[in-house]
Amino acid sequence: MNVELMIDSLPALLSGLVVTLKLVAAALVVGFVIALPTALARISRHAVLRGLALGYVFFFRGTPLLVQIFLIYYGFAQFEALRESPFWTILREPYWCALIAFSLNTGAYSAEVFRGGIQSVPHGQVEAARAIGMSAATVFRRIVWPQALRQALPAYGNEMILLVKASSLASTVTLMDITGVARTLAAQTYMPIEMFTAAAAIYLALTYAMSWGIILLERKLTPKETRL
Amino acid sequence: MFDLEGFGDLLLQGTLVTIELAIMSLVLGLVFGLLGAAMKLSPAWPLRLLAGLYTAVLRGVPELVVILFVYFGGVLFVNGVAGALGHDGYIDVSAFAAGVTALSLTFGAYATEIFRGAVLAVPAGQREAARACGMSPVTIGFRILLPQVWRFALPGLGNTFLIILKETALVSVIGLDELMRKTEIAVGYTKKPFTFFLAAAFIYLVLTVVVMAVQRGLETRANRGVAGRAGA
Numbered sequence: 001m002n003v004e005l006m007i008d009s010l011p012a013l014l015s016g017l018v019v020t021l022k023l024v025a026a027a028l029v030v031g032f033v034i035a036l037p038t039a040l041a042r043i044s045r046h047a048v049l050r051g052l053a054l055g056y057v058f059f060f061r062g063t064p065l066l067v068q069i070f071l072i073y074y075g076f077a078q079f080e081a082l083r084e085s086p087f088w089t090i091l092r093e094p095y096w097c098a099l100i101a102f103s104l105n106t107g108a109y110s111a112e113v114f115r116g117g118i119q120s121v122p123h124g125q126v127e128a129a130r131a132i133g134m135s136a137a138t139v140f141r142r143i144v145w146p147q148a149l150r151q152a153l154p155a156y157g158n159e160m161i162l163l164v165k166a167s168s169l170a171s172t173v174t175l176m177d178i179t180g181v182a183r184t185l186a187a188q189t190y191m192p193i194e195m196f197t198a199a200a201a202i203y204l205a206l207t208y209a210m211s212w213g214i215i216l217l218e219r220k221l222t223p224k225e226t227r228l
Numbered sequence: 229m230f231d232l233e234g235f236g237d238l239l240l241q242g243t244l245v246t247i248e249l250a251i252m253s254l255v256l257g258l259v260f261g262l263l264g265a266a267m268k269l270s271p272a273w274p275l276r277l278l279a280g281l282y283t284a285v286l287r288g289v290p291e292l293v294v295i296l297f298v299y300f301g302g303v304l305f306v307n308g309v310a311g312a313l314g315h316d317g318y319i320d321v322s323a324f325a326a327g328v329t330a331l332s333l334t335f336g337a338y339a340t341e342i343f344r345g346a347v348l349a350v351p352a353g354q355r356e357a358a359r360a361c362g363m364s365p366v367t368i369g370f371r372i373l374l375p376q377v378w379r380f381a382l383p384g385l386g387n388t389f390l391i392i393l394k395e396t397a398l399v400s401v402i403g404l405d406e407l408m409r410k411t412e413i414a415v416g417y418t419k420k421p422f423t424f425f426l427a428a429a430f431i432y433l434v435l436t437v438v439v440m441a442v443q444r445g446l447e448t449r450a451n452r453g454v455a456g457r458a459g460a
Contacts, residue, residue: 062436063429064397066408071429074415075422168290172401179293192300200289200297207288 002191006198009185013198016181017206023095023167023177027102028160034107039114053111060108065166068105073097073173094173102170106163113159117152118144150221157214161207168203178202232427235414239424242410243431249327249396249406250435254389256332261339268344279340286337291395294334299326299402327399327406331392338388339381346380347373379450386443393435407431 041053060068076082076091090096121144129139171180182199186192232239267279286294302321310319350373358368400408411428415421 059429059433062433064394064408064432066397066400067425067429067432070412071422071425075425078420078422165290168292169398171292179290179296182293183296186296186300192296193304196293196297196301200285200293203290203293204285204288 001197002194005189005191006194009181009189009195009198012181012185013178013202016176016178016199017202019170019175019180020164020167020177020206023099023102023170023175024160024164026099027106027163027167030099030103031106031110031163034103035110035114038107038111039118042111042115043119057108057111060105061112065101065105065169066172069098069101069169069173072101094170094175098167098170098173098175102163102167105166106159109159109162110156113152113155114148116155117148117150120151121147150218153214153218153221157211157218160214161210164207164210165203232414232424233418233420235418235424238410238414239407239427239431242405242407243435245324245404245406246393246396246408247435249324249331249399249404250389250393252328253331253335253392253396256328257335257339257392258385260332260336261343264336264340265343265347268340269347283337283340286334287341291330291334292398292401295327295330295398295402298330298333299323302326302329323399323402323404326402327396327404331395331399334395335388335392338391339385342381342384342388343377345384346377349380350376379454382443382447382450386439386447389443390436390439393439394432397432 038053038056041049042057044050044053072091073094082088082091125143125147126139129143130136134142167177168179170177171183174180176184178199182195186195189195264279264282267275268283270276299321302325303319306319306321354372355368358372363371396406397408400406400412403409407428411424414424418424
């Protein structure tokens with residue numbers, strides 16, 4: 001293995017890391033904003049809301065992310081009206097299409113994680129809070145959500161790591177993320193083993209750093225007296 | 229069933245390749261998973277270290293990178309070995325073989341952890357009791373451990389297989405004519421990307437639903453005779 005070449009390619013791969021991190025961070029924020037209302041809709045009393053949320057979650061968890069990206073990036077071009085609309089300045093950009101696909105995808109997975117967390121909070125606590133006179137919104141903000149988030153954190157952490165790995169699909173729509181840079185360099189240098197090993201090492205470092213961060217956060221959010 | 233401007237058959241052919249790819253990866257991946265779990269639970273530390281490295285790398289690296297590495301790295305490796313053995317001329321590596329290798333290695337890494345957890349979930353007293361009855365370690369493995377490990381591992385294995393089923397789409401990147409690649413071909417002819425990628429999405433949804441139904445059936449069967457679980 002040509003280690004020198006791997007070291008030479010590091011600056012380019014690190015510029016790919018920046019693209020990966022940007023995509024992941026933005027998708028996590030947008031995904032979170034989608035996931036929370038979706039989780040609430042999944043356990044709502046209104047059948048229509050439940051049905052809509054279920055349909056969304058079912059579609060995005062039941063189909064490959066690659067199909068979702070291509071559906072957005074290539075698919076929307078089929079519609080003349082869309083191509084002439086102001087949205088087209090966004091939908092023709094691979095960056096925005098990848099970001100939309102990642103956000104919708106992680107939103108669907110995170111919604112199920114949050115739903116599990118919310119449903120794990122004992123209902124007696126909700127009734128007690130209501131009995132003291134808290135509004136439904138206050139009950140959620142003060143009683144349900146903090147406990148739901150703590151409960152959901154390990155699974156949500158896993159989803160964050162899966163999103164880092166999924167972000168490698170950005171390279172399929174020409175984006176220069178870590179995988180995109182590695183693919184380009186591999187084609188230029190005819191050294192695929194070196195390039196993909198270097199890319200894999202960066203992903204490993206990233207996913208490990210994240211899993212440690214999540215473990216630290218879990219410890220921080222566990223009350224001291226219950227710590228082992 | 230569906231015509232899709234004459235491209236329905238093409239998509240169905242691709243679907244068959246996708247199913248073959250997923251099932252081959254499942255079977256090989258289960259073997260890797262059992263081997264990996266045996267190594268992780270072994271008293272010999274070099275084996276534990278090796279299995280630990282395997283699961284750490286394969287679970288921490290994106291599947292797309294693994295697929296690209298196996299395919300392009302595999303081409304160089306095979307031709308390098310063949311060249312050293314005095315073969316001249318180029319040997320092609322099949323995208324199917326590379327896809328199965330990459331996906332089964334990934335499935336195996338997740339299955340290793342699932343099997344390890346399932347073995348640890350069998351109470352140690354049962355093994356001691358079986359040994360006290362005079363069973364050999366091999367008999368204990370087949371009669372006492374495996375039937376229960378299977379039951380504990382099924383939910384995790386089913387979920388991981390659903391992930392691998394969707395990841396077969398990534399093998400289209402190295403040119404395997406599975407469902408995704410066939411869909412791209414149909415898009416090239418018809419210029420109707422939305423229609424065809426949506427059709428592909430629905431085929432994947434159907435496959436997902438079928439796998440979920442099979443998983444439920446297997447779980448019900450594995451749980452028969454367990455108090456409060458059978459047919460639940």
